[in-house]
Amino acid sequence: MPISRHIPISRRRLSMALAAGALVTATLGLATAAEAPSPPSTDPLLGPRVQLKASWKGTTRPNRAISILMLAGHADSQRMQGSGTSGAAVDLHGAKPMDPRMRDELYWNLKVRDAVVQHGRRRGLNIRAYTPPALTIANGNHPSTNWSVGKKHVGSGGYALEIHFDAYGRDGYGSGLIPAIRRHPSTIDESLAVSFGRYPLMFRGGLGAPKRGIGILEIGKLEGRLETRLRDPKTRQATLDAIARRVTDAILNGLPPAPPMEVSSPPDVDGNAPPEKDPRTSSEDG
Template identity: 55%
Template structure:
């Protein structure tokens, strides 16, 4: 085929794709069966949620939407619902990253705080909430993630809780579980593009989504993700990569687009958030 002919075909193909995308943007939300399928494993975060998703986030949100970020299980240590200890601790005999805290919460805090710090640097209306106690048995106590996130969502904000999924067959993989109180938004969609998605009413409806809180599972706390986090030589790069991915997805969902090639956060120190000082790194990383 001649070069001019190839160029003509390429231009025609690009034009057709542009028309299709424009039409899709104007179309009503598709049936669940047309939701995007899961992608293959990510080299850092591992497998995406194997259940896939039955929703597409189309509801637009304002560019200055208040976003509240929380660390999953920050108020449930030592009681049911404390989060996973991870493959390294449970099956390989490693020390917990911090005494008295499940490894999932340790990493939830690290990511949540970094996401807020980077988001604030980029001008997002974003804040962090950390409960004043690590054990609050009443889920409806006004100090819990659930209560604070529910109030934030009810006031029109976007509440996002960071999680890491269980290892082995009990875990599903990375992905978003949207809140129930409104149709899935453009932020839900952009996070799902970056991490994958879970079914709309996963396990009949978890406590967070039923209260208006979107859950983001970063990945299963096993290889390849967990070793990259626990290894001091790769930890900061792994956390920076995850942080950049979350913040970039939030920006996209808000209709904010950064210049191509912008560098990710090179060394993200924990953010102080809106209430409490950040958790420190522990020595249990071998």
């Protein structure tokens, strides 16, 4: 409430009132932050998260045994439009490509995809990878492309996720999930979005993979600390494992909990008979 100009008040009382109000405001602010924490805008490993406005929520809960198909983005579009980013190391700093046959993004997409499948299988996920038969397939609707195989997998009740790295510098937005369009976002999508970031449902008017039911996971911009740790042989495997663990953690958190294991009696014990009546232990047998 504003202080009336017609009521005199000492400077000391005014200072005390203002200090009390500031304390209440700060306390309420802390309480609100504790109740609804917002993720940091920059991750220590993955770099900036996408900051675009997105309001979708993933609520459809899949079966725990759902078949998960992992794809490497741009695996069938090399040396053509849509080949993916070369990364800051190659374009800005003159580094050699990791593999001369492909852009660096695809190289790391493949590495992350395989690490996710490996970690996921060890943790009980029904998960596998698909690799197109050629690095360049001009027709995106050819039966052997990522898009076609992923669309078919989703149509049969599975979940498909394509791994990507975003463009460096101002051309990229950062880590986050671009959800599929032709199906309702699931709790797996929601969990990935919480962990990595949330792109708008109709990002860039709808991309080819999401239009076919395939989610796109942008791991991060291919630049800075993330790219350096991937390129350094001393930190490469640990970095891939850290990313793969985060992806599998998110997928598992988006699935229903595993049913409790049933504990059964040993096969040689009749649990319904009192011990003294068991003919194998009765004293009448001498």
